[in-house]
Amino acid sequence: xxxxxxxxxxxxxxxxxxxxxxxxxxxxxxxxxxxxxxxxxxxxxxxxxxxxxxxxxxxxxxxxxxxxxxxxxxxxxxxxxxxxxxxxxxxxxxxxxxxxxxxxxxxxxxxxxxxxxxxxxxxxxxxxxxxxxxxxxxxxxxxxxxxxxxxxxxxxxxxxxxxxxxxxxxxxxxxxxxxxxxxxxxxxxxxxxxxxxxxxxxxxxxxxxxxxxxxxxxxxxxxxxxxxxxxxxxxxxxxxxxxxxxxxxxxxxxxxxxxxxxxxxxxxxxxxxxxxxxxxxxxxxxxxxxxxxxxxxxxxxxxxxxxxxxxxxxxxxxxxxxxxxxxxxxxxxxxxxxxxxxxxxxxxxxxxxxxxxxxxxxxxxxxxxxxxxxxxxxxxxxxxxxxxxxxxxxxxxxxxxxxxxxxxxxxxxxxxxxxxxxxxxxxxxxxxxxxxxxxxxxxxxxxxxxxxxxxxxxxxxxxxxxxxxxxxxxxxxxxxxxxxxxxxxxxxxxxxxxxxxxxxxxxxxxxxxxxxxxxxxxxxxxxxxxxxxxxxxxxxxxxxxxxxxxxxxxxxxxxxxxxxxxxxxxxxxxxxxxxxxxxxxxxxxxxxxxxxx
Amino acid sequence: xxxxxxxxxxxxxxxxxxxxxxxxxxxxxxxxxxxxxxxxxxxxxxxxxxxxxxxxxxxxxxxxxxxxxxxxxxxxxxxxxxxxxxxxxxxxxxxxxxxxxxxxxxxxxxxxxxxxxxxxxxxxxxxxxxxxxxxxxxxxxxxxxxxxxxxxxxxxxxxxxx
Numbered sequence: 001x002x003x004x005x006x007x008x009x010x011x012x013x014x015x016x017x018x019x020x021x022x023x024x025x026x027x028x029x030x031x032x033x034x035x036x037x038x039x040x041x042x043x044x045x046x047x048x049x050x051x052x053x054x055x056x057x058x059x060x061x062x063x064x065x066x067x068x069x070x071x072x073x074x075x076x077x078x079x080x081x082x083x084x085x086x087x088x089x090x091x092x093x094x095x096x097x098x099x100x101x102x103x104x105x106x107x108x109x110x111x112x113x114x115x116x117x118x119x120x121x122x123x124x125x126x127x128x129x130x131x132x133x134x135x136x137x138x139x140x141x142x143x144x145x146x147x148x149x150x151x152x153x154x155x156x157x158x159x160x161x162x163x164x165x166x167x168x169x170x171x172x173x174x175x176x177x178x179x180x181x182x183x184x185x186x187x188x189x190x191x192x193x194x195x196x197x198x199x200x201x202x203x204x205x206x207x208x209x210x211x212x213x214x215x216x217x218x219x220x221x222x223x224x225x226x227x228x229x230x231x232x233x234x235x236x237x238x239x240x241x242x243x244x245x246x247x248x249x250x251x252x253x254x255x256x257x258x259x260x261x262x263x264x265x266x267x268x269x270x271x272x273x274x275x276x277x278x279x280x281x282x283x284x285x286x287x288x289x290x291x292x293x294x295x296x297x298x299x300x301x302x303x304x305x306x307x308x309x310x311x312x313x314x315x316x317x318x319x320x321x322x323x324x325x326x327x328x329x330x331x332x333x334x335x336x337x338x339x340x341x342x343x344x345x346x347x348x349x350x351x352x353x354x355x356x357x358x359x360x361x362x363x364x365x366x367x368x369x370x371x372x373x374x375x376x377x378x379x380x381x382x383x384x385x386x387x388x389x390x391x392x393x394x395x396x397x398x399x400x401x402x403x404x405x406x407x408x409x410x411x412x413x414x415x416x417x418x419x420x421x422x423x424x425x426x427x428x429x430x431x432x433x434x435x436x437x438x439x440x441x442x443x444x445x446x447x448x449x450x451x452x453x454x455x456x457x458x459x460x461x462x463x464x465x466x467x468x469x470x471x472x473x474x475x476x477x478x479x480x481x482x483x484x485x486x487x488x489x490x491x492x493x494x495x496x497x498x499x500x501x502x503x504x505x506x507x508x509x510x511x512x513x514x515x516x517x518x519x520x521x522x523x524x525x526x527x528x529x530x531x532x533x534x535x536x537x538x539x540x541x542x543x544x545x546x547x548x549x550x551x552x553x554x555x556x557x558x559x560x561x562x563x564x565x566x567x568x569x570x571x572x573x574x575x576x577x578x579x580x581x582x583x584x585x586x587x588x589x590x591x592x593x594x595x596x597x
Numbered sequence: 598x599x600x601x602x603x604x605x606x607x608x609x610x611x612x613x614x615x616x617x618x619x620x621x622x623x624x625x626x627x628x629x630x631x632x633x634x635x636x637x638x639x640x641x642x643x644x645x646x647x648x649x650x651x652x653x654x655x656x657x658x659x660x661x662x663x664x665x666x667x668x669x670x671x672x673x674x675x676x677x678x679x680x681x682x683x684x685x686x687x688x689x690x691x692x693x694x695x696x697x698x699x700x701x702x703x704x705x706x707x708x709x710x711x712x713x714x715x716x717x718x719x720x721x722x723x724x725x726x727x728x729x730x731x732x733x734x735x736x737x738x739x740x741x742x743x744x745x746x747x748x749x750x751x752x753x754x755x756x757x758x759x
Contacts, residue, residue, distance in 0.1 A: 015731045018742030052731025200687030203728030238634070238671050239727055277634060279669035282725065296629035298668040314627070357689030357730040364731050395688065431688045445691055449725070455668070558749045560704060580704075582697050584748050 004042040006083055007061045012045040013210050014242055015052030024056045027075035041083055047211015049124035050365040051111060059106060066106040067092040097361055097383045114381055117367045118351050119327035123211030128246050131253040134214040140259050142333035143218050146225055147267040155226040156182060161337035163349035168194055168322030169426050171415040180309035181227040184317035191223045191232040192320045194290055198282040199398025201429035204353035205323035207365055209243035213250035217273055219329035224271040227319050232273040235290055247275055282453035286501045287320045300457045301501035324353055344370030348414040356382050358431035375409040378432060389434040397426030399446045400506030402513025422513035438535035439518040440525055444472040446510035461504030464495040468511060477538045480526030534596040537581045541597050546571035548593035555585035611640045615647055619654035629655060629665055633672060642673040678713045678720035680758045685735040687726030695734040699723060701748035705755060
């Protein structure tokens, strides 16, 4: 084996690739060749490090130096300075927002310090396209352990004892689910991995599939052994082409090495995994709809019971777990249930991966112990709200969740606390909203989403969400009526009680939670025909304050419809007839001379 | 559906390829979705001619094929433009002004979401979260991803595809 004195890890996740990490990767290969370092320094691609916003991200080992926003043009300097002369390229180091300090190692920065990476343990550390790298990091050791040292029941007992709960939404105890599937009568059973990550704003499953695909394969094989299944299916969104590619490579490599297929590790256990691609239907994240889709049909949910553990794929007992849930399985087997149960809180064990986004300084993926408070996540890890704006709410749980206000920021993050607050854990999206976000508009946004994605099978969801959306549209258009709020509440209650599947049952949550915490905003829209956040187009007009306008003409340039006119160096004016209310001028004006009324 | 669609000159050739692809799935169960995905990757969309062939080969009714095609947003009944623009309107992008980006795209292209320009050059769709939330708002044109897009960057981005 070759020995390299340094390794350059270039993130090739979707975020960094979009920011140009492929070019950075190629530039490193070229530059290293040029400098004659090919035998000393190795360039590797790796999965998501989490700080997607600062991409392309790279880490140079053995020191573990982290460089962000690296461009191909920076590469010769990094090679010359860091790798040849041994000097850190200060200007590319991460700058801590609070202290302005340049940080050398990824592990030292606030964004990472508070994290505990279990599900994401290999993301950003190994090359996901090389099985040996996974194996070198304890990969497939858990599978070997269960096949040679444990009975299926012991495996399930271990998972049950760990207290692991499903990471895809509802938080059902994983061990119990496995037990149901094991106890269900039948010779043919299936293991299914739900990779139909549909909640907008959540991308942890994508990162795991892209950055550490083998962990999912290994966990599915362990599950197969535990419940007595020989086949597994991974259902992935078609919107994640890179995850699909990495999974295909991983399955192929695992088969070649006898870690999937017949007689795994010579133990007589057979297990193989197949890929199925989604086709852009959010409802397919619901387990019965997902099974229908794997069977090649319209992804419509059906009533439960029977639960998939009893009658699932092609009518056979089926275990369905989410990607992140599976990623927790190998470490639990290797380190023991007690270890896992020692992390987190009484009723929510372990860690949870969150995708933090929206109006927050550090956007990206973080894995934190359960019980961490929202304030810690938003202010310490996330670095607070940009541009000196005021925090208004954090949305968790996607279209099934709700908006949590500032008064609850010190709440520990757990399955049950989030539910009590009118939201839910969901798959882990966490979108931060500031004073400029209108909560009625956000409720409308989510209802538009669920209305659009409703499969149409049951009337409460198909018609009920439509009626709710119409009311919200009316309110945001300044046509809200007395009694609309009460009508929304009545509709919400009956939809929650009567919809067929999780999509419909949770669809009213964004409306209910915003009504609970931000009722005054609804009232301002209805009674005063005013949008306090200045976001609802129908309720605002743009004006230029003559005293503040310097006549610089920047607004004239950005206006797509030439609605702004004025002499140079003289106060300008907006033609309200022409104005599209696109907000471009408002964002561009350096003097704060444009106001929304 | 799609009465105003211009005749695709290469359609005959593509249909032949579809037939070849269908051969390997004949008689198999539960493969409709995979077959439709493959057919669309060959033809670019799923005109009625393709749906009929699929129905026949898999021995299912045309109504079943059509209902499946229209259920999933990934499938297109009309041809798409040479450059497929997908503007993300996931939550993170929306909070950061994706609706304004989309409005500007509609204005610049002179088409509405879901439509294709007459010269079959651009088609415009809104999509739900591509998982690049760190770069919000995000715009995707074929395989190119643009992050941190603002409405006034839109004309500049479109120029790359003149």
